[in-house]
Amino acid sequence: MLLELSDVHVHYGQVEALKGVSLDVDQGEIVTLIGGNGAGKTTTLKTISGLRPVTRGSIRFEGAELVGVPAHRLVAMGISQAPEGRGIFPGMSVMENLEMGAYTRAGDKAAFARNLDRVFELFPRLAERRRQPGGTLSGGEQQMVAIGRALMADPRLLLLDEPSMGLAPKLVAQIFAIVEEINRQGTTVLLVEQNAAQALRRADRAYVLETGRVVKTAAADELLDDETVKAAYLGGDVGSAS
Amino acid sequence: MVGIFASLFALHGLGVQPGDPTLSGAALMGTLLVVTLVAMAASGLTAVAMERIAYRPLRRRGAPRLAALITAIGVSLFLQELFAARYGRDELGFPRVLEKRQLLEIAGANVRSDKVLVVVAALLLMVALDRFVNRSRLGRGIRATAQDAETAALMGVDINRVVMLTFLLGGLLAGAAGTLYGVFFEAARYNIGFLPGIKAFTAAVLGGIGNIRGALVGGLSLGLLENWGSTVLGGEWKDVFAFSVLVLVLLFRPTGLLGESLGKARA
Numbered sequence: 459m460l461l462e463l464s465d466v467h468v469h470y471g472q473v474e475a476l477k478g479v480s481l482d483v484d485q486g487e488i489v490t491l492i493g494g495n496g497a498g499k500t501t502t503l504k505t506i507s508g509l510r511p512v513t514r515g516s517i518r519f520e521g522a523e524l525v526g527v528p529a530h531r532l533v534a535m536g537i538s539q540a541p542e543g544r545g546i547f548p549g550m551s552v553m554e555n556l557e558m559g560a561y562t563r564a565g566d567k568a569a570f571a572r573n574l575d576r577v578f579e580l581f582p583r584l585a586e587r588r589r590q591p592g593g594t595l596s597g598g599e600q601q602m603v604a605i606g607r608a609l610m611a612d613p614r615l616l617l618l619d620e621p622s623m624g625l626a627p628k629l630v631a632q633i634f635a636i637v638e639e640i641n642r643q644g645t646t647v648l649l650v651e652q653n654a655a656q657a658l659r660r661a662d663r664a665y666v667l668e669t670g671r672v673v674k675t676a677a678a679d680e681l682l683d684d685e686t687v688k689a690a691y692l693g694g695d696v697g698s699a700s
Numbered sequence: 701m702v703g704i705f706a707s708l709f710a711l712h713g714l715g716v717q718p719g720d721p722t723l724s725g726a727a728l729m730g731t732l733l734v735v736t737l738v739a740m741a742a743s744g745l746t747a748v749a750m751e752r753i754a755y756r757p758l759r760r761r762g763a764p765r766l767a768a769l770i771t772a773i774g775v776s777l778f779l780q781e782l783f784a785a786r787y788g789r790d791e792l793g794f795p796r797v798l799e800k801r802q803l804l805e806i807a808g809a810n811v812r813s814d815k816v817l818v819v820v821a822a823l824l825l826m827v828a829l830d831r832f833v834n835r836s837r838l839g840r841g842i843r844a845t846a847q848d849a850e851t852a853a854l855m856g857v858d859i860n861r862v863v864m865l866t867f868l869l870g871g872l873l874a875g876a877a878g879t880l881y882g883v884f885f886e887a888a889r890y891n892i893g894f895l896p897g898i899k900a901f902t903a904a905v906l907g908g909i910g911n912i913r914g915a916l917v918g919g920l921s922l923g924l925l926e927n928w929g930s931t932v933l934g935g936e937w938k939d940v941f942a943f944s945v946l947v948l949v950l951l952f953r954p955t956g957l958l959g960e961s962l963g964k965a966r967a
Contacts, residue, residue: 507854533856545851547844549910558844562856564837611856 459518460485460646461506461615466515468498468505475501477670478515483615483648488641490649490657490678492691493667499650500542502667503617506648507539508532519615534562538613540604542620542650548593552584555592555603559610569612576643577606580636598629605636615646622653634660654691658682666691701893702871703878705783706742708794708888710735716795723797731797732817732883740875747871750775751864759863776894784890791889794882818880825873826916832869833912842866846910899942906946908956917957922946 461483468476476498483489491499504510506517508529517524519537527535538559547555556577560570578585581602587595592603601621608616618637622630634656641647651657658664658678666674666687674687681687714731716723723731754771801813833839844852845862853859874893881896882888899922900915907918922942929941949957 509850509853528858529853530856530858533854539854541851541854545848545854547847547851549847550840550843554840558840558852558855558857561837561841561844607855 459483460520461648462516462518463502463506464516464518466502466505466517467513468501468510469513475510475670476505479667479670479672481665481672481675483646486641486644486646487663488637488647488649488661490651490661490664491667492651492654492657492664492681494691495652496669497667498670499667500619501670503539503542503619503648503650506617507537530562533611533613536614537617538608538611538615539617540601540608540619540621543623544597544600544604546592546595546600546603548591550592551589552592552595552603553588555607556584556588556610559607563611570610573610573612577609580609580639581606597624598626598633601625601629601633605633605640609640609645613645615648616640618647618649620650620652622651622656630656654687655682701779701783701878701890702746703739703743703875704794704882704888704892705787705878706875707735707739707879707882708792710738711795711797716797724799728798732879735797736876736879739879740872743875743878744868744871746779747867747874748864750779751867755863755867756860759860776897780891780894787890789890791887794886794888796886797883814884818884821876821880825876826912829869829873830912838862838865902943902946904956906949906956908958911956911958914956914958921957 459482463482464480466476466479467474479498479502481489481491481502491502493499501510505512506524508524508527508531512525515525519535522535524532524535547558550558556574560566560573563569583599584602584606587599592600595603605616605618605621608618621633621637625633630653637647637649638660649657649661658681661678664676664678664681665672666681674681674684676684682692711731714734716731754775755768758767758771798814798817803811803813803816805811833842841852841857841862842865844855844857845859845866849859852862877896878893881892900919903919903922904915905918906922907914907916925945926938926942929945930936930938933941
């Protein structure tokens with residue numbers, strides 16, 4: 459088991475945002491978390507990354523307990539995240555944003571060059587735009603920077619928070635294809651998505667989150683045919699975006 | 701204020717008293733250097749201590765930015781009153797370290813040795829700061845934290861360390877400024893840093909908050925405006941004139957003089 463959450467509770471003040479979430483991600487998988495607004499998908503990722511304090515429960519990564527480990531330590535442990543809303547540093551160039559992804563491994567020039575090559579191969583557009591400020595990029599380009607930046611740390615687990623948000627359907631398909639390619643190259647992916655149809659088609663397994671609880675888990679293609687999932691998240695039309 | 705008091709004590713420690721003959725050559729350079737370093741260290745450490753005591757608890761509780769601003773005023777008053785209680789409210793003489801000699805005259809303007817020192821030191825510090833923040837890895841961590849602290853943490857930036865380092869940097873620079881202020885005006889008082897502090901903030905707003913080059917332009921513009929205003933309208937109008945210009949600039953350019961080109965300047 460690469461990542462294992464057991465009975466994780468998280469509170470925002472008095473409100474309980476996660477009410478005992480348990481889930482696991484195996485080496486080499488793409489696992490997706492789907493669910494509506496406020497279901498707790500983003501909170502789950504932020505909690506794994508150490509940005510939200512856990513009130514009860516345990517999170518283990520490669521056997522090590524993550525609860526209590528400050529957020530800035532996780533990159534070095536092998537977990538990177540492309541956060542919700544992309545989190546591009548607007549005043550920094552594409553190149554500087556990518557350099558931020560390798561912040562904790564600044565000494566390793568060879569690894570930096572290797573990871574940069576990989577990112578530019580996956581996203582040739584970023585190589586063209588390397589001097590452009592992050593704030594002036596299009597939404598799709600910003601998403602490429604966010605994913606590329608996370609890859610600069612050469613993570614074993616990549617956390618993606620709604621990579622399809624606000625993108626045109628064609629770009630969404632392109633981004634998802636790249637996520638699959640990243641996975642094929644050996645990176646395990648935990649993908650949070652509102653766009654359940656696309657996410658389920660790319661993922662191996664899925665968890666359905668509702669108001670802070672896991673209400674269903676199964677192989678992704680099973681959930682694609684599941685009547686309740688279809689009605690709630692696929693809007694009866696599996697082909698449409700979001 | 702901490703900087704200027706520290707320079708004063710350093711001068712006393714070195715045995716330099718008001719009324720002594722001014723130094724020259726190596727003795728002058730050495731004294732200036734030691735005094736500046738002592739002032740920078742004292743001011744930098746004070747800033748770090750204040751961050752630990754007064755700011756970090758606010759961040760941990762997720763207090764809004766306005767709270768930090770109010771804390772800044774509180775900390776400033778606290779330090780002033782602390783020094784007033786200890787050293788009194790009267791002006792303390794600051795020994796003349798540098799002989800104020802006229803070096804040359806350009807188009808009727810006097811170029812005096814102490815003014816040259818202030819301008820050269822300010823430029824050197826500005827360039828050093830700009831290079832550090834824009835080129836070094838830690839500087840990149842500082843910028844990332846300023847732009848999006850949560851994402852910076854995801855990149856592996858230790859936010860608490862970066863904030864502490866930023867306070868240290870600010871304190872070091874304020875300490876150097878305190879020494880320069882003392883050498884130039886030759887006086888120290890418990891509240892001597894308050895108006896320069898407000899004006900530094902004004903200069904940063906004028907130039908565009910968050911932009912170091914903007915602060916340089918803002919500071920220089922504010923200084924020139926003040927002095928031009930006091931020549932045209934009389935010395936007592938100096939601050940009125942400068943702050944009126946600030947209000948006008950912000951009415952037409954709310955982001956400050958260089959605010960909009962922020963992204964471009966850093967690319």
